[in-house]
Amino acid sequence: MKKLSARRRHPLAAIVVLLIALAATGGLYAVFAPAEKAQADDTAQSLAIEEGQKLYAVGCASCHGTGGQGTSDGPSLVGVGAASVDFQVGTGRMPAQQPGAQIPRKKVIYTQAQIDQLAAYVASLGAGPEIPTKEQYDPAGADSAAGGELFRTNCAQCHNFTGKGGALTKGKYAPTLEDVDPKHIYEAMQTGPQNMPSFPDTTLSEKNKKDIIAYLDAVNSDDTVSHGGMELGGFGPVAEGLFAWVFGLGALIAVAVWVAARTAKAKKS
Amino acid sequence: MSTTNTTAADPRSRGKAPAGERVADWADGRLGIYSLAKANMRKIFPDHWSFMLGEICMYSFIIIILTGVYLTLFFHPSMNEVEYHGVYEPLQGQLMSEAFKSTLDISFEVRGGLLIRQIHHWAALIFLAGMFVHMMRVFFTGAFRKPREINWLFGFLLFALGMFTGFTGYSLPDDLLSGTGVRFTQGAILSVPIVGTYISMFLFGGEFPGDDFVARFYSIHILLLPGIMLGLMVAHLILVFYHKHTQYAGPGKTNNNVVGMPLLPVYMAKAGGFFFLVFGVIAAIAAIATINPIWALGPYRPDQVSTNAQPDWYMGFAEGLVRAMPGWEINFWGHTLVLGVFIPLVLFGLVLAIIALYPFIESWITGDKREHHILDRPRNAPTRTAFGVAWVSWYMVGLIGGGNDLIATHFHMSINAVTWFVRIGFFAVPVVAFVITKRICLGLQRRDREKVLHGRETGIIKRLPHGEFIEVHEPLSQEQLYTLTAHEQYRPAEIGPATDENGVERKVSPVEKLRVKLSKRYYGEDSQIAKPTVEEYKEITSGHGHH
């Protein structure tokens, strides 16, 4: 409760309340006027765009320009699509905090409803990939083995065998895919955020993407089985070598010290 | 009892020797075991933890052989492509070589197979790490000096062959990581001038990857290299027995004796027990920490790759050299000299060769032909110690280069910056390490000298009648005095007079001049602190009233 009351004074609180009210109104309208559903959707859509534009003006326009045309501080958003916005804002990368080699993933500051409005606004600037539906990215029933092969062909070179991440040039990096929402993985493949290349449906089909997500779900989730014991980060021989030196040889030398040490004498001379 | 009954089996009745003794008699008549045991059964071994590093290596080697034999019972060294239909879901229906599939089956379907695989691999990493540390112990204490130079070379060969045995073993499962390593090896072989392409074609039975390399690496890994290593290890041990172990300086310990406890029973129990301790620790590690989970890496395909593509640690040094090298390539008369790959390949051998040949260089500089059985404290051989530390730091720079991508991601640095550090560090770090180590050694020598002459600082502050504060110094015991002054100090070599006794000009070869120069760097005034003499000690102890 305390949290909620604190958030009441948040600058965005009014907007959130307004949104909820609007959504409720829209919902009621839709229920009571089914015949005019299409028109109602349009209205809801334009309302969302309008709200999105307001959010955009506050949080994004300083870098991406008032009309999303881009500035020296941020690229143009015309044609990047809703999926792009959902990924960037939904993973906390946007709004960016400071310039650097790469914008890192961080705490998300918008609600999903706000993200949807922002996405709707940006999508209205020019056609681009849409936010995928649950059916598109849900790994249930997909072929994780085929996904594994696709992952090793398309993704592992940057993200490592099981998506633990890796280095790119000049301080850039491919992030770890641990704890990333399947939706965001799908969107990243679709849109190619930052320096990641995109894998549009024309070259990596919807089924391919689903298989890849199923593979990641199998090898890089909280209940992934690591048969042999501790995974040591999944980084391969460097981590294993370090472990062998520190814990393996370290333990054996400690044992050797015990074996060779003088036994305590009855009395000190 | 009848005296004719000479075949009686009852030992008590005729006062016959017990069964064990009779077996020993039987063996002695054929093998001469009593003479062997006379020299060795109560052989004396000195006690020190650093003398057990070699045992870690020997035992992990035995563990590797035991587990390796078990693995051969299930492993199929074949590159035939098969479709996988085993228990591991994320590889269902995938194409893979039989080698990869049988390794999956060892891991998932053979009861205890995964444990043995993991013991085998962990023991291999520890074996190489153990050999490295053992070699450094021998180096820094000067245990490689006469008569042990050949045993040093045996040990070095074991380390070098261990690297290649490890590498061929790592390549056998034919997974995406090891396959990338094999591809790298093939690319490196191609860079060899003139014969590179031929060696590559012969090794792989044609183009890369071909159908042969797993089977060929298999016989190299399980037969050729371990066979040679086993022979070398036995020879290494025989020489350790023959030379008798070195010992650290101390009261009662001279160059002509070895002080310790007898093989039977103390070392039988300690060394025998240590085998079980090493095996136990490695088994426990294999129980809790995964190594080389090939199912997560996937089967090898030459058009697939993953980041974090590294060899096992012992090849990391070579990997670092390759990563840091600029891409030099010279084309001339229709030929290509691939220096960007070939130079690191040569450097890899060269850096290892330098440490292997060091004992011969040092004995040439000192000209010392005597046997040495008392170990040096590293501080008392500052130039050697500094050289060793410089070499280790060189090796470490290479290791950092080999893991540059993980260092970049874990410490939020640019991979290009890490690579540049390695490029510059390859030249600068050993020099800095050399200078600093030498200074530290000289500082420690000075402190030893102070301790001998003025005693140990007790931490007790005393106020003298006239108000001055002094710290009470306690004189060292005679044991300590002996231990701190037992080491020898060489005097730098001299060119000698320009003319001989008849006034004829002496010819001094440039090699001799170099030797004298190096000798001065080793044993000149700036390179060692003269140890206290008896006269100095007496003067100080009699001259000063207080300690």
Place this chain on the structure above:
Amino acid sequence: MSSQDIPEENLPAAQGQAHGAVDVADEKNPFADPGLPPHEHRIQDIDERAAKRSERTVALLFTLSMLATVGFIVAYLTIPVDKIVYVWTLGHISALNLALGGTLGVALFCIGAGAVHWARTLMSDVEVADERHPIEASPEVKAKVMADFRAGAKESQLGRRSLIRNTMFGALALVPLSGVFLLGGLGPAPGTKLRHTAWKKGELLINQNTNEPMRPSDIAVGSLTFAQPEGLDKHEHGYMNEIAKAALMIVRLHPNDIKDKRELEWSHEGIVAYSKICTHVGCPISLYEQQTHHVLCPCHQSTFDLSDGARVIFGPAGHALPQLRIGVNDEGYLEALGDFEEPVGPAFWERG
């Protein structure tokens, strides 16, 4: 240089001192070797109760080992090979591996610990000195050996009968050649194998993900696609060798961004096809950064600029990635306009 002429004075004089018997510490030499310190008793040596405690500890360790071995057998017989358990800090792991490794580790460690504890607390810890003897033989022995050798050598008449000697050396020198020639069967001569790939004129570019040919419109700017020649099938024998050379990486740039003239010429509407095999040592390079157009090798960090003829901008690779000339066939699908014009992959002596 011979080391015989090394002046004795450069050697330390100390060794002679260290040789002899133990010096008694006296006014003359305060640094003299005081000899082995007297043996001190351990608690176990003088207190039988402590010795009993040690004995019990050793026995306990050996008993623990036996129990652990029984545990190992029980685990082997009862735990299913695919049983997974969650263990804190270790994660979801194989129960059998943990149980077998844990019991085996304890069984072995306890034997070792028991033996060492026994040795350390109950076996005699009196230090004794063994004499060393010089390794070098005495002059008499050496003289005898040399005489024997000379006699033997003389009796063989090897020095006198040079015809035998020379032909024997000749035969021994030649016979290993047979072995060398036998190794020739290990593989074929290189020939021009490293110069050709499966690509040829008219070969369709097949998307490795979808196994379909591609139209230019399928490939968006900023995307990354991998292709293989139409004829290759991963189920067929020989696929590995072919894909090791033919693997292709396809990206699309804005034609204005392409700095290299030949690259532009060999592209199709900004779509460029480069060998996926690194020119350093042959790793499949494909860490493509779509904003910088740099592609990085994960193995040794060679970096190539795909907007500038894939020239090397960092790392150990010696030359640019080979480009495949592509176009569009009558049906609108991307096709190769020939093989690579230079060998793909790592450089070699005959590459030129």
